[in-house]
Amino acid sequence: MKRCRVLKVTAILLGPLLLGATLAQSLTLWTFAPLHATFFEEVATQMSERYPDAEINIQQIPFDTLYDRLATLALAGGRGAPDLVDVEQGPFNRFVGDEMMFEPLDSYLQASNHEDSIVRGKLDLFSWDGQIYGLEHALTPVFLYYRADVFEEHGIETPIETWGDFYEIGMRLQEQDVALTYSPLISSTRMAMADVLLQQRGEPTFDAEGSPNIRTNDYAEVHAMLQRWLDDGIAVPVETTTDFTGFLNQERYVSFIGADWTGGQLRQQVPDQEGLWRIMPLPVFEEGQPRTGTWGGTGLTMLKTSRDKEFAWEFMELAQLTVSNAIRRFELISLYPPLKAALDEPALNEPVSYFGGQSVGAVVADIADEIPSQNPSRARTLYAEAVDAHFFDFTKGDLSAEQFRDAVADELDRLISREQ
């Protein structure tokens, strides 16, 4: 009798709590980028206005740790997994395969009439086997960043039309002890840079099916060009990830190829150079080629194991598919949105003080139609290994660009067959 009474009291006391726990929406989101976390916090506040009882937890986790945890969760079948995860395009390729841990978003996009809301190329980056798994944050167009003051001082006219002109300007500056740009000795950065140039030539490293497209003359010529920049002294070598900003601080080079997100890094790492930098479309190899490329990108994904998928989708929609938040993200992180409806917004074309009052939006609008797709591939991780195996011999001069291309292609074939 006594035991029965205790149970009743416990039920009365805990009942509302348990009921509340069942009914109140909750959502956990992982991101690796501090500025993305700030943006998502703002979106969480907007969601809380709609759902005052909702518990939204934005967690910022260091880049590698986030993907290590995601891998562990994949092994554990998703127990304790977050609902939404910011996945950078590189690691996304690790998680694609026969069994996806991400929820396909096609039906959600269809139901909310957002099938054509995002630029197709940016949806392709987070697609696998015909299904979409992530919503991009940025258009990631690639520009040529340059120091306007140095260019003006040396009488360099902008925009630079071709890579041939770029090389000639570099040789001219070199005579005056000024390095025009940098060329990475970090294999992963070099291949990302080469990938942009190969996109311009219409021969991306991976084709639309995700198969390697390496045995081309374009591959050898692009790598030869990047190496020539180093050998002829128009570029400084960047050996470590900290060199990039370290050399900017030391003003060791005056222009570089970079995506829109590099603009955010510039603002953070060299704030004292505000007003000195500008952007221009990339030079081309031949007339008619795209004056841009795409480099990097991060998509917001939903895990299959999300407890409340509808609620998670509502958050995704609010964050990635509304014009107001696309603008807010641009203001916070300088990421030009891939959302078509936002592309003509005047707010995106405002002058940016860091770039001396230049309108980044105007440059993006100029090249928007030329931005190519970047094809995802499970073999990208293996490609990095293949490049790593021969990159030193190439940069040392022991391998020609053609030999390097063939060695990388052979190595990649070997690694792919090893995986199978």
Next chain:
Amino acid sequence: MERQDRTLQWPITSYKIRISRKWVPYLFISPFFVLYGVFGLYPVLYGAWLSVHKIGAFSAPQFVGTQNYLRVLSDGVFWRSIGNAAYFLVGSLGVILPFALLLALLLNHRVVARAKGFFTTMLFTPYVTSVVVIGIVFAYLFKTSGGVLNAALEVFGVAPVSWLRDPTWAIPVLILIALWNHVGLNALYFLAGLQNIPTELYDAARIDGASGAERFFHITLPLLRPISLFIFFQAIIGSFSVFGQPFILTNGTGTGTNNSMLMPTVLLYIEGFRKLNFGYAAAVGYVLTLIMLAVTLIQLYLFRDRDRERGT
């Protein structure tokens, strides 16, 4: 009457007392076993299970028997990592131990012994320095362009060397870092061994006319054998489990040019966490453990044999 008193003192039956007395010791030692079971035994057993399965992200495990093990044994990349670790081990033993012994002998000398506290602190500091900090600092020292080492070599007319990218230098660089990192700790181990050698032995040898070198080779070195054995084991385990330095020195790839810095534990991490080949990674872990176990058993056998010959 006696029975009644006992009942008053212990208001539970003697049977319950017997039960509780029987279980209390187990209760006291249980925290260790519970923690060991959860964090030690379970991962070991789970790893064994994983190693005979093929598992991808969110996919159902598929039993593959010895397939993962056969793949490890025929994988050139795995053997490359073992070769790198063996090179690192030989280099570490060949460079660190003589240095450590020399330092220990100096510290044990009566002149230096006065400031022993200062020197031991100095020697121990690198060991407690974070691996990440060590990696970053040495990455700057070994940079090709603008690196301290190349700048110093340039003074003598030596052309810049790509210390971190050139496969020839990959392991020597790791050995050099390990020397800075571990020489102090090993010197302290040797110092502890030296201080346990009875001084009477040296006095007796001196009276018998033994030279300094004879005293070192016939007294010091043989009596340092137990501590040397311990240091050897530490070096084997340390060499095969080095992880942080290669990772930082290679900008996060962990492999170096053409896998020149790839260590077995890094391979395990890459296979498991970057490629999601969990089964294969677990098999790498087990094969590595077996190799280390074999090396350790051989070494134990060799040392035991020598001790028997000496009648100790």
